Amino acid sequence: MLTVSHAQSGFLSVDGCIDWSVDLKTYMALAGEPVRVKCALFYSYIRTNYSMAQSTGLRLMWYKNKGDLExxxxxxxxxxxxxxxSIWFHSAEAQDSGFYTCVLRNSTYCMKVSMSxxxxxxESGLCYNSRIRYLEKSEVTKRKEISCPDxxxxxxxxxxxxxxxxxxxxxxxxxxxxxxxxxxLLIQEVQEEDGGNYTCELxxxxxxxxxxxxxxxT
Incomplete structure (x- = not known):
């Protein structure tokens, strides 16, 4: 028996699944980059991992949302x-954008959640796209650490x-x-000139x- 760990409850969808709708985490990548989309069920909604779920006879299936269809x-x-x-995109393309649903089920149990x-x-002449930037704020003279996220x-x-x-x-x-x-990157005393776009690369x-x-x- 799997234990739900999320504070709220999902709703029952027409296919009989407990549906947690869309997870809060958004995955972002530049075209050509690898990106891993993890099934959020194992990280936020149930107290088990993939191996344990498999051992109890549950199967994990993946769908891409096309309008109202999966x-x-x-x-x-x-x-x-x-x-x-997870799904690993070894070289993501713009057409891969969208919502991906992972479904964990057997003959008597079903739960699902979608990830964006x-x-x-x-962008032309740049190493980033402003639509998928992260945002940090700091005041002048404060200490600020900018992480390389995800x-x-x-x-x-x-x-x-x-x-x-x-x-x-x-x-x-x-x-x-x-x-x-x-x-x-640690800025020990932020100055006004430190505002701008910071890109980490590996x-x-x-x-x-x-x-x-x-x-x-500010």
């Missing part, structure tokens, strides 16, 4: 594969990924009070993965 996903392995509780994925092309999937064993930082898509000689701390299986954060200074 179409089963055919995994090509070349560009997109199913790996345990946005894939966008770089990079856990690209770690190799226990090693921290080798991250390179850019500002406005260009390499920068940081002044002495800006230091790289692990895969984050290599994963021969591909570049970038995350851009806009820092607004």
């Amino acid at each position: 179409e089963p996903i055919i995994f090509s392995e070349v560009r997109m594969s199913k790996e345990e509780d 994925l946005t894939v966008a092309e770089n 990079m856990d999937d690209f770690k190799k064993s226990d090693q921290e990924p080798d991250v390179v930082w850019y500002k406005e898509c260009k390499p920068k000689m940081w002044r002495s009070i800006i230091i790289q701390k692990g895969n984050a 290599k994963y299986e021969g591909k570049l993965v970038r995350r851009t954060t806009e820092l607004k200074v």
Whole structure:
């Protein structure tokens, strides 16, 4: 018996599933990048993991939402594969944007949730797309740490990924009070000039993965 861990309850859909609607987490990637979409059931809604669910006879199935319909996903392995509780897009494309539903079921039990994925092309002359930036805010003279978000999937064993930082898509000689701390950038005393777009970059299986954060200074 699986225990629900979410504070609220889902509703019963027409297919007899407990439907948690759309998870709050949004996945974002630039075209050509790898991205992993995890079935949120195992992270926010039930107190079990994929292996335990399998051992109790539950099957995990994936669908892509097309309007009001959910179409089963055919995994090509070349560009997109199913790996345990996730879909791996090995090279995401803009057409991959949309909602993906994972369904955990057997003959007597069914639960599902949808996740949102946005894939966008770089804007002309830039290394990011402003639609999929992260946002941070800071006041002048305050201490601010800018993380390189959603990079856990690209770690190799226990090693921290080798991250390179850019500002406005260009390499920068940081002044002495800006230091790289692990895969984050620490500004020990924020100045007005520190506002702007910070991009962290790493290599994963021969591909570049970038995350851009806009820092607004007030």
